[in-house]
Amino acid sequence: MKQKVIIALFFWMFFLLSACTNTPPKELEAVKPEEQVPHVGKEGPIRIGFAMDSFLEERWLRDREMFKESVEALGAEVEIVAAYGNDALQISQAETLIQSGIDLLVIVPHNSEATAAIVHKAHLEGIKVIAYDRLVKNADLDLYVSFDNERVGELQAEAITALVPKGNYVFIGGAITDNNAHLLKKGVFNVLRPYIERGDITIVYDQWTKDWTPVNAKANMEEALRTTNMQIDAVIVANDATAGGVIQALAAVGLAGQVPVTGQDADLAGVQRIVAGTQTMTVYKPLHMLSQEIAKLAVAMAKGEDVITERKVNNGKIEVPSVLLTPTAVDKDNVESTVIADGFHSLEDVYRATSKE
Structure with a gap:
């Protein structure tokens, strides 16, 4: 008789444990499979890094403001830094932008040779690079936009x-x-x-x-x-x-x-x-033409869109896809x-x- 009671208690406890284990939490019960939000990747607007050489000349102050306005008009954000002719600082600033999670880097190089290192570092993180008005030499540059x-x-x-x-x-x-x-x-x-x-x-x-x-x-x-x-x-x-x-x-x-x-x-x-x-x-x-063109191309490339150019400029390593505007x-x-x-x-x-x- 005692053995039968023990066996009965055992099966009763097993039933309770099974019931508790199979009961879904309340928060999961409230969410049907078709209502669950899928993963959409990075949230927020496109972020463009803009590594400039200097603001000491009038034209570069204009470039800074016009490029910022052009990028923001496209619904993206831009972070701007300037190195004031210091090659090591420009590389360091670019590295900081890259590590901050920007989607694309635009650079006005002080030294066309030294900034090849920036292009390499950006590519290691899957970030494309556009040279703004000044060509970066001996690098796998993604795009060059300037005047002729x-x-x-x-x-x-x-x-x-x-x-x-x-x-x-x-x-x-x-x-x-x-x-x-x-x-x-x-x-x-x-x-x-x-x-x-x-x-x-x-x-x-x-x-x-x-x-x-x-x-x-x-x-x-x-x-x-x-x-x-x-x-x-x-x-x-x-x-x-x-x-x-x-x-x-x-x-x-x-x-x-x-x-x-x-x-x-x-x-x-x-x-x-x-x-x-x-x-x-x-x-x-016309700097507004330059800033608007680069902003448009930068946002498109950051979104993964293909950019096709009619011209190429040799930078010592590759034929860089280029857009060259007409001066007056x-x-x-x-x-x-x-x-x-x-x-x-x-x-x-x-x-x-x-x-x-």
Whole structure:
């Protein structure tokens, strides 16, 4: 009898335990299979990292703001850093952006060679890289978007040779570390070469400008004036900021406005010098076009969409898919129909300096 009671108790406890084990929790009972939310991957908007070289020049401040506005208009977010000419810092900043979980990296390289390391690090994390206006050399770069910088140099040389077809020329380039400076110089000498070969033009001074700074460009011009005994007929300068330094050096010896000087970027100060007569021309590159194009392509690539380009640029390692926009020469005659008509600068701002004289 006792054995039968023990057996009965055993089966009764087994039944209770089985019932408890098979009863689903209340929260699972309330959710039917078809109502469960599927995993959708990363939440939130697309995040673009923007690693810039510097904000020291007017044009890069414009790029920063225009690119930010363009990205945000597409519903994405952008995180912006600047290294101010420090290669190690630019690499470190890019690494931080990469590790923060950005979807794509856009970079304005200070040093076109050193930043190849950034492209490699980004690719290890599955992040694509777009070079903004300046090419990254010797890397598996995903996309390069800029203006046609070789054409920029050609426009500068065409404008100056039209004014001074014969004489002593000074060439003051940009930073040797910037691939754009090399492309610009190539464009300049595409035009000058026949003049040089005929003996019509002599290059009496040719120098790069470290970090694109006006103070270094001024020092270069002072050296050119000294070594040539001021026998200079024209100066081709890489951009408007460096042209400012060059014109300061010319002004110190009474030659400002007497010697034609080129520029690039259509900075306000450069355009003001054009209407004042101390700078001959600049090259206008509508930055809103550049920032909008890169923002559109960056967001598309971050979403995994394919981007097809008609042009490619060799960066020493691969033929990089490229988008090259068209620049425009600006002088005293067309300043109002270009930079002012586009709203790049206002009429009042451009003529403010001359109206005070």
